[in-house]
Amino acid sequence: MDTVEPVPVRPVRVASSADSDLARIQSFLAPSTITDKHLLACTCVVENTLPIDVTVLEVRASSPTADLQEALTINERGFDPAALDVTAEASERFRPSLEGGGAIIVRWRDVGVSTGMWLPISSGVTELVGITTLQEFRRNGFGLTTVVALTSAAVHMGADLVFLTTNDLGAHGVYRRAGYRDVELQGSATE
Numbered sequence: 094m095d096t097v098e099p100v101p102v103r104p105v106r107v108a109s110s111a112d113s114d115l116a117r118i119q120s121f122l123a124p125s126t127i128t129d130k131h132l133l134a135c136t137c138v139v140e141n142t143l144p145i146d147v148t149v150l151e152v153r154a155s156s157p158t159a160d161l162q163e164a165l166t167i168n169e170r171g172f173d174p175a176a177l178d179v180t181a182e183a184s185e186r187f188r189p190s191l192e193g194g195g196a197i198i199v200r201w202r203d204v205g206v207s208t209g210m211w212l213p214i215s216s217g218v219t220e221l222v223g224i225t226t227l228q229e230f231r232r233n234g235f236g237l238t239t240v241v242a243l244t245s246a247a248v249h250m251g252a253d254l255v256f257l258t259t260n261d262l263g264a265h266g267v268y269r270r271a272g273y274r275d276v277e278l279q280g281s282a283t284e
Contacts, residue, residue, distance in 0.1 A: 144234065149242045150198045154191040158184050164196045167208040171225025194219065195250070197242045199226075199235050206230040207239045211247040211255070219247045221257040224264070236264070240271040 143149065152164045161184035169176035193213030198205045209224035221243050226235045240257075247255050257273070259265050269275075 143238065146202045147235075147238060148200045148203075149238070150200065151246055152191065152196040152198060154188055154195075156191075160198070161185075161188060161191075163205050164198050164208045164210075167198065167205045167227060168223050168225055171208065171227055174228050195246060196223075197239065197246060199239050199242065201230065201233075201235065207235040209239050209243045211243055211250075211252070214247065214250060214252045217251065217253040219252040219255055221247070221255060224257070236267045237271055240268060240273075244271065 150160060152160045158181050162179050162181060165179035165184055165187060166176075169179060191210075194211045196208060196210040199207040205227075207224075207226035207230065210222050211219045212222060213219070221240065224236070224239055224243070226239065244255050256276070257268060259268065
């Protein structure tokens, strides 16, 4: 496989304070759901250029079943390479979960390689979840492309604070390159 060059990313910051970001994130989440993970937040518009042969498809509640199936199958296989294809019926059961949020599929040469979702936006806040790249396509810049595309889509839909959590140090580095910053649970942020 040809190596895909990482996405050039230029975050454009929006004024924000770490204390108010933390308070808004905590009001979005159920209590005690983030204490065991690294919390990162982005209050920016992310500009990027897609690498050659890479496309991004936004998947919404109104998208065709085949697109839902593709996103869900990539998600399942990204976390478990032995996972089976997601059925049309399972995709239809999942469809209501995309109301107010959405997903993206990153394709390289017309093959879906990574995916992720943003949850329904509430008071301008959303969380990115389920971000994964298929095992055979990892370490080629697709994770960064996915995070940037998810963030851009969520901001376009009205979010002004996008956050995610991780325990994976490799993913943490990708998120930082995409314009995310660490948010301390005590209310101070680190750059």
